[in-house]
Every structure is written in C-alpha cells, then in structure tokens.
Amino acid sequence: MTGDDQKLRESDAPDAREALLAALAWQVAMGADEAIADAPLDRYRESAEAKAARQAPTQRSQPTSQPTSQPNSPPTSPPTRAPTARAPRPAPATDAPLGAAEAAAEGAAAAAQAQDLQALRAALEAFEGCPLKHSATNLVFGDGNPQADVMLIGEAPGADEDRQGKPFVGVSGQLLDRMTGFIGLDRTRFYITNVLYWRPPGNRTPTEAEVAACRPFIQRHIELVAPKVLLLVGGKSAKSLLGTEQGITRLRGKWFEYEAGGALGAIPALPTFHPAYLLRNAAMKRFAWRDLLALQRRMQELGIG
Numbered sequence: 115m116t117g118d119d120q121k122l123r124e125s126d127a128p129d130a131r132e133a134l135l136a137a138l139a140w141q142v143a144m145g146a147d148e149a150i151a152d153a154p155l156d157r158y159r160e161s162a163e164a165k166a167a168r169q170a171p172t173q174r175s176q177p178t179s180q181p182t183s184q185p186n187s188p189p190t191s192p193p194t195r196a197p198t199a200r201a202p203r204p205a206p207a208t209d210a211p212l213g214a215a216e217a218a219a220e221g222a223a224a225a226a227q228a229q230d231l232q233a234l235r236a237a238l239e240a241f242e243g244c245p246l247k248h249s250a251t252n253l254v255f256g257d258g259n260p261q262a263d264v265m266l267i268g269e270a271p272g273a274d275e276d277r278q279g280k281p282f283v284g285v286s287g288q289l290l291d292r293m294t295g296f297i298g299l300d301r302t303r304f305y306i307t308n309v310l311y312w313r314p315p316g317n318r319t320p321t322e323a324e325v326a327a328c329r330p331f332i333q334r335h336i337e338l339v340a341p342k343v344l345l346l347v348g349g350k351s352a353k354s355l356l357g358t359e360q361g362i363t364r365l366r367g368k369w370f371e372y373e374a375g376g377a378l379g380a381i382p383a384l385p386t387f388h389p390a391y392l393l394r395n396a397a398m399k400r401f402a403w404r405d406l407l408a409l410q411r412r413m414q415e416l417g418i419g
C-alpha cells in the first residue's frame with residue numbers, strides 16, 4: 115500500500131465508505147456483474163473535462179499565448195483530449211431486420227467454406243455480422259472431444275465462459291458435468307458448444323437477429339463434428355435448431371430429428387432443461403434426470419453406449 119493509499123484510507127470517513135458501498139451495490143443491482151475495462155475510469159475527471167470543453171468558447175475570446183487563427187481561416191478546433199480507457203459499449207438489445215438478413219447470408223457463405231473446425235473458428239473470428247462480438251472478451255467456440263458421437267449444444271456463454279473462452283465452465287457447466295457424469299459421459303466422450311458464440315452483455319436474452327447471425331455457424335459446426343446424437347440444452351438451443359416456437363417445458367424429453375446438411379441427414383435430438391434453470395428450480399432436476407436416462411438408452415441403441 116502506498117503512502118497516498120494509506121492517507122486515503124485514514125481519511126475515508128465511514129459515511130464516504132458507506133456511500134461508496136451503496137453505489138457499488140446499486141451497480142450490482144442494475145446488472146453490472148464485473149469490471150470489463152483494463153483500467154479504471156475516472157468519471158469525475160471526464161465530467162470535469164467535458165465541463166471545461168463546454169466553457170472553452172468563452173475562454174478562447176481571452177488573450178492566449180496559443181497561435182491564433184487568421185481572420186479568414188476556419189476556427190481552430192478545441193484542444194483534443196488524451197484518449198481514456200473506455201469500457202466496450204454493450205450491443206443494443208434490439209433486432210435490426212435488414213442487417214440480420216445480410217449477416218445471416220454472409221455467415222452462411224463463410225461457414226459453408228469451412229472444411230474443418232479450425233477453419234470454422236477462423237471464419238467466426240473474421241465474422242462481423244454478430245454485434246455481440248464487440249462487447250465480448252472472447253469467442254467461445256467449443257470444448258470436449260470433436261470426434262465424439264454425442265454433441266451438447268447450449269444457449270450462450272456467460273461471464274466465466276467469456277473470460278475463459280470455453281463453453282460451460284461456470285456453475286451451470288459444473289452442474290451439467292455432474293449430471294452427464296451420472297450416465298458415464300464426460301468431456302472426453304462428448305463435444306460441447308452453444309448456439310451463440312459470444313456472451314450477451316449482462317447475460318441478457320439474445321435477440322432473434324443475434325441467434326440468426328450465428329445459426330449458419332452452429333449448423334456447420336454440427337456438420338463438421340458429425341455426431342450421432344444431439345442433446346439440446348435449454349430452450350434457446352432447442353428453438354433455434356429445431357425451428358419451433360414451443361417452450362422447453364413442452365419440448366424436453368421428446369426426441370426430434372435435426373436435419374443436418376450434407377450426407378449426415380437426420381440426427382436424433384433431445385431437448386432438456388438448462389442447468390441454470392435447474393439451479394433455480396431444483397424440483398425440475400428429476401425431469402432432467404429422465405432426459406439423461408433417455409439419452410443413455412438411445413446411445414445404447416445406436417451402439418455408442
């Protein structure tokens with residue numbers, strides 16, 4: 115701790131500390147769940163600078179030692195500010211229908227060209243059609259065994275996944291690992307990814323446009339992994355890949371056929387509850403347990419058990 119820090123601590127009145135803690139609690143309540151800029155932002159300095167900039171025209175009429183403009187030359191621009199570290203701007207939570215169609219077309223072309231997972235990942239890294247990319251820290255591509263016959267597909271990365279660049283590594287991922295462990299499946303025996311490759315800011319619900327922009331990539335992802343069975347984890351995943359508007363409570367536990375492109379044809383697909391939902395609704399775990407047993411049975415029938 116520096117001498118200045120020490121002085122600051124000592125001079126911190128209890129009231130000031132409480133006010134700061136209250137301000138922090140307010141930010142958490144408003145959905146700020148992590149610090150995302152590399153350097154702290156001094157908003158007081160920014161607003162003082164903005165105020166000074168607003169007052170600048172009056173000051174310019176005062177005598178100054180700066181070079182002055184000639185009568186007919188354009189007015190001198192206000193002094194430029196040193197760049198300050200800025201937190202990434204959250205992507206707007208609105209759909210943009212026109213842009214969405216273009217993004218889906220561009221994504222479809224890029225994904226179709228990818229001949230392996232490495233190329234698909236590179237195509238996603240170059241893809242500009244999903245605005246979530248600009249607020250996320252990392253692309254979350256996939257984890258587990260890409261040669262596995264079982265593929266799990268979740269919804270969207272959360273804060274832990276965004277930080278580590280891997281799907282399902284936070285608390286819901288840990289629950290999912292425990293659940294699949296009950297039927298002898300771990301990440302050496304399945305491959306896992308999401309229908310969205312970047313974290314929506316503050317874990318908000320992704321827009322239809324964002325899901326649509328990523329859809330060609332997840333479709334190609336499935337073709338390249340070529341699993342024999344799919345477990346669709348959560349409503350967004352099931353709806354996006356099965357093209358249905360039905361909710362997860364109706365979809366879960368029923369077998370569907372996912373129509374994959376190329377020579378793959380129909381792949382059996384089983385929707386199930388998302389582990390984040392199970393963490394909030396423990397009573398629903400029994401249904402997820404049934405779904406996993408159904409998956410195990412189907413794997414045995416297919417000779418993958």
Ligand code: URA
Pocket residue numbers: 268269270271272275280281282283284286287308348390
């Ligand atoms: N929830 C998801 O759907 N996917 C993740 O990767 C993490 C949490």
